[in-house]
Amino acid sequence: xxxxxxxSSTLLGVQxxxxxxxxxxxxxLPGFTIVGQPDEACRESRDRVRAALLSCDLPWPNRRxxxxxxxxxxxxxxxxxLDVAIAIGLLIVQDILPNEIAERYAxxxxxxxxxxxxPVAGVVPLVAAIDDRIVVVANECEREARIAARDEVxxxxxxxxxxxxxTGEAEWIPAPTRTSIIVAPPIVDMKDVRGQxxxxxxxxxxxxxxHHLLFVGPPGAGKxxxxxxxxxxxxxxxxxEAVATTIVHSAxxxxxxxxxxxxxxxxxAPHHSTSLVAxxxxxTSTMRPGExxxxxxxxxxxxxxxxxxxxxxxxxxxxLEDGVVRLARAKSSITMPAKFLLIAATNPCPCGxxxxxxxxxxxxxxxxYLRRFSGPLLDRxxxxxxxxxxxxxxxxADTPAESSAAIAKRVxxxxxxxxxxxxxxxxxxxxxxxxxxxxLTTAAAALLRHHLExxxxxxxxxxxxxxxxxxxADLQNANNHSVDQxxxxxxxxxxxxxxxxxxxxxxxxx
Amino acid sequence: xxxxxxxxxxxxxxxxxxxxxxxxxxxxxSPRKAMEMLGREAPSTQDIAAMKQKLEDGEMSVSYVGAHxxxxxxxxxxxxxxxxxxxxxxxxxxxxxxxxxxTRAATAAGRYMASHLAYDLSEQGVAxxxxxxxxxxxxxxKGVLLALDRDIKSHDSKISARDSHCGQAIAIVASGLxxxxxxxxxxxxxxxxxxxLLVSESPPGTMPEAFRFPLRNRILAALCEVLVxxxxxxxxxxxxxxxxxxxxxxxxxxxxxxxxxLSSFGTNLLLQQGCAPVVDATDVMVALxxxxxxxxxxxxxxxxxxxxxxxILISHMRCEAVTLDQLLMRTxxxxxxxxxxxxxxxxxxxxxxxxxxxxxxxRGC
Numbered sequence: 048x049x050x051x052x053x054x055s056s057t058l059l060g061v062q063x064x065x066x067x068x069x070x071x072x073x074x075x076l077p078g079f080t081i082v083g084q085p086d087e088a089c090r091e092s093r094d095r096v097r098a099a100l101l102s103c104d105l106p107w108p109n110r111r112x113x114x115x116x117x118x119x120x121x122x123x124x125x126x127x128x129l130d131v132a133i134a135i136g137l138l139i140v141q142d143i144l145p146n147e148i149a150e151r152y153a154x155x156x157x158x159x160x161x162x163x164x165x166p167v168a169g170v171v172p173l174v175a176a177i178d179d180r181i182v183v184v185a186n187e188c189e190r191e192a193r194i195a196a197r198d199e200v201x202x203x204x205x206x207x208x209x210x211x212x213x214t215g216e217a218e219w220i221p222a223p224t225r226t227s228i229i230v231a232p233p234i235v236d237m238k239d240v241r242g243q244x245x246x247x248x249x250x251x252x253x254x255x256x257x258h259h260l261l262f263v264g265p266p267g268a269g270k271x272x273x274x275x276x277x278x279x280x281x282x283x284x285x286x287x288e289a290v291a292t293t294i295v296h297s298a299x300x301x302x303x304x305x306x307x308x309x310x311x312x313x314x315x316a317p318h319h320s321t322s323l324v325a326x327x328x329x330x331t332s333t334m335r336p337g338e339x340x341x342x343x344x345x346x347x348x349x350x351x352x353x354x355x356x357x358x359x360x361x362x363x364x365x366x367l368e369d370g371v372v373r374l375a376r377a378k379s380s381i382t383m384p385a386k387f388l389l390i391a392a393t394n395p396c397p398c399g400x401x402x403x404x405x406x407x408x409x410x411x412x413x414x415x416y417l418r419r420f421s422g423p424l425l426d427r428x429x430x431x432x433x434x435x436x437x438x439x440x441x442x443x444a445d446t447p448a449e450s451s452a453a454i455a456k457r458v459x460x461x462x463x464x465x466x467x468x469x470x471x472x473x474x475x476x477x478x479x480x481x482x483x484x485x486x487l488t489t490a491a492a493a494l495l496r497h498h499l500e501x502x503x504x505x506x507x508x509x510x511x512x513x514x515x516x517x518x519x520a521d522l523q524n525a526n527n528h529s530v531d532q533x534x535x536x537x538x539x540x541x542x543x544x545x546x547x548x549x550x551x552x553x554x555x556x557x
Numbered sequence: 558x559x560x561x562x563x564x565x566x567x568x569x570x571x572x573x574x575x576x577x578x579x580x581x582x583x584x585x586x587s588p589r590k591a592m593e594m595l596g597r598e599a600p601s602t603q604d605i606a607a608m609k610q611k612l613e614d615g616e617m618s619v620s621y622v623g624a625h626x627x628x629x630x631x632x633x634x635x636x637x638x639x640x641x642x643x644x645x646x647x648x649x650x651x652x653x654x655x656x657x658x659x660t661r662a663a664t665a666a667g668r669y670m671a672s673h674l675a676y677d678l679s680e681q682g683v684a685x686x687x688x689x690x691x692x693x694x695x696x697x698x699k700g701v702l703l704a705l706d707r708d709i710k711s712h713d714s715k716i717s718a719r720d721s722h723c724g725q726a727i728a729i730v731a732s733g734l735x736x737x738x739x740x741x742x743x744x745x746x747x748x749x750x751x752x753x754l755l756v757s758e759s760p761p762g763t764m765p766e767a768f769r770f771p772l773r774n775r776i777l778a779a780l781c782e783v784l785v786x787x788x789x790x791x792x793x794x795x796x797x798x799x800x801x802x803x804x805x806x807x808x809x810x811x812x813x814x815x816x817x818x819l820s821s822f823g824t825n826l827l828l829q830q831g832c833a834p835v836v837d838a839t840d841v842m843v844a845l846x847x848x849x850x851x852x853x854x855x856x857x858x859x860x861x862x863x864x865x866x867x868x869i870l871i872s873h874m875r876c877e878a879v880t881l882d883q884l885l886m887r888t889x890x891x892x893x894x895x896x897x898x899x900x901x902x903x904x905x906x907x908x909x910x911x912x913x914x915x916x917x918x919x920r921g922c
Contacts, residue, residue, distance in 0.1 A: 244892070263913050403820070403912075404664050404878055409692055539893070540892055542900060
């Protein structure tokens, strides 16, 4: 037999794509060519496959070998996950394995020179791309693989072991019995935060309605401390969200928790030197997901917002609106999830103090500093809260504040309430939905009108305030399931929690 | 333009000819003679022609020690400027003059104080001397602008700013008169030049170099009868002006601030050393020796008096700017009630949110 076709898959962005590895062995000078747009790692597999076959005492055909990576000729195939498929193809061609194997199994693993099967990046989406075959993966990624593909996953240790399993001479490695004890990751608790009552409430509102939040304050005020505690008050992911998030993390080769599936909302805090590609994704031929995709269904925390490159920050604008990021390159165009809650922290001015009377920066220095954040980006924060250093009495107080667990209960309740009422979280309410689900009382409408007339609120800001006010009202009347009105107090609170970042130059009101 | 004025202007631009030497020369002879005395150092005819052109382009006038219009106030000064470039009218110096200076990094409350004090004084016919810097200086002159504006409107726009009985704006700047600095004050700069008096010691084209500001401050101090410092950090241009004023026996007054606010550190220090405090325009009028008992001070405040509850809230913000967090802690009320009250007070103009910090405006209730 001169030809075999074995199923495997490659990764593009966060999606796997089934690839048929076609192997032809024929007359001619002995040689090994891989065609069909392999990338560098893929092309190197010929050396790995040869070494692995020889190490396992399996024959190597001394003839002309051509491997074609079929489906589309135009897409570049990357990664080392095709190694095992090539090796199995070679064995089928040499009649060591029957041809039926290729119709029953697909193979996703890299080969070591000694013939061991090694795990590859993105097992979850890779396995998910194959639907009609049993998937063989390396032992280490068995747990990950099972998330995507029901139970049709088997594992082998080495190539020799794999061949024996396929011919029925050996048993597949049995699935390990799951330990039922799930070690909860250590979560920082809200009860450690002293004082900061407005900031705490802003965090709770942000979590309950998925509103983007900006902390402004001097160094040492506890901005980062507060932001890190949001993971503890967000509800655990639904099954659907968990799989979506796990797929992204797997594709980006970010370590997964022991259980194999991500159930807690991810918290990503990239450093401010992060490049554009690392933030939004792309870069390699496999289009690695960026930080915004890794934060999907979770939190993206940008500390020292002003230190990020302006291009990086402005790249966040479209994903913030759409919940997905669309990357287009010359050869491919992909969509990756990017539905995250943005929390950012920044100093108010170059000296860092910000408090009028203490700050030593003049107006133009402040303006220059604030020019780093574009207006449209600042406008996308629903909540903007000034954080000050807590008072000594508060710091030393021994009465612990409310714990994360208690807050999380309220957050979950409000989220469920919003989903029942409008089918989406409060931050996703569209303008016409706002009138249905967040009607304003006359007083509340008058207050908003006053702010609009004074030019303190943009059109976008107006809707954002109404969404936040809806969440505040929900948190207040947590037991009332009816579509109640949003009153003046809720709107005033929303306004107080969305302060202008630019210095007020009001001195002239005579 | 008078030929002597052009010569004096050209002389002031000669390098290595200091103010003191030039002023000594001009005191005893005309600029033309001084020019001859300088010999090789003297500016060339091209330089003189260029200077003349610049003066005409910038509509600048020149006065020098020895000229008949040189301000008498400066003639006896310990460090009198040899040549003065100015736009506007030197007669404005005949008005009573109060200097208002302060930090560039001012609080909203400080800016409010500066513009209100300047407004009230200008209404009483007192000219305001300042430096057209960012922050307090600019807001003081904005107060004058508003007072003049209101006065002209009250006369159905039939009078010009010069005929107004209001005090005018006098600005002493460090750069050349054709180099507007800082740029954001360009409007004010123009206003002062057209209606009041804009003075500089530096020849046209001079850049705002750092060393020129302390020098400018000595002229500023010399032109005041009373100097009021609104807000100042422990060090800064305002404190240099204060020193210059004290050298010249000019009364220095200061606006008290919270002992915890760094921006009032300098003013509080002055009060500690015995300066008279300024709370409103009356204090300054008394220091000027002006009797304004008959001018009933305007007690009408268009802002609605806050409720007792809201007044408590204001009292918690009076000492220093506070964030919402601090306010919640101090008042021990809940977020929603505080937010409502702040919304009310803000719309009435009692408080203002300055980049996240709440400040009280004016003396309050």
